Amino acid sequence: MRAALVLLVAVLATTAFGRLTYQGQIPNGASVMRNGEAWPGVGHTAAAGGGARNPFGVAFFQAGRNWTTALCQADTDGDGFSNGVELGDPNCVWTVNATPARTTGISHPGFADSTPTIATTPSSAGTLAAGVAALGAMLALLL
Ligand SMILES: [Ca+2]
Numbered sequence: 001m002r003a004a005l006v007l008l009v010a011v012l013a014t015t016a017f018g019r020l021t022y023q024g025q026i027p028n029g030a031s032v033m034r035n036g037e038a039w040p041g042v043g044h045t046a047a048a049g050g051g052a053r054n055p056f057g058v059a060f061f062q063a064g065r066n067w068t069t070a071l072c073q074a075d076t077d078g079d080g081f082s083n084g085v086e087l088g089d090p091n092c093v094w095t096v097n098a099t100p101a102r103t104t105g106i107s108h109p110g111f112a113d114s115t116p117t118i119a120t121t122p123s124s125a126g127t128l129a130a131g132v133a134a135l136g137a138m139l140a141l142l143l
Pocket of ligand 1: 077079086107108109110111112113114115
């Protein structure tokens with residue numbers, strides 16, 4: 001009886017450890033959020049992991065539990081953002097243990113109701129301001 005209990009505890013501990021190991025197989029695997037809620041079980045329909053897999057979890061499993069270029073470029077939840085954009089690796093160059101290109105605004109690649117919050121870059125804001133100024137100058141000439 002005691003041996004069975006020890007075995008059960010060991011199996012449960014291994015299962016939990018395995019899930020945490022997978023976090024390291026994808027960029028920002030420990031920082032995935034879905035609408036403000038942390039989602040450590042990235043590949044699962046339940047935030048804590050275990051049970052059924054979400055579309056990203058299915059694709060991750062089919063990719064051999066590896067961050068492949070195809071998995072990065074795919075949009076497994078169909079929200080218009082590739083998995084790489086959602087997880088901070090827009091150019092699909094991330095490797096295990098490396099720091100992803102972006103570590104903020106990480107969204108969930110398994111749910112379409114979760115999309116990345118990417119700040120507008122200063123360069124594009126500057127371009128817009130220059131365009132507005134040029135348009136204003138053209139209108140001034142016409143009037
Ligand atoms: Ca998403």
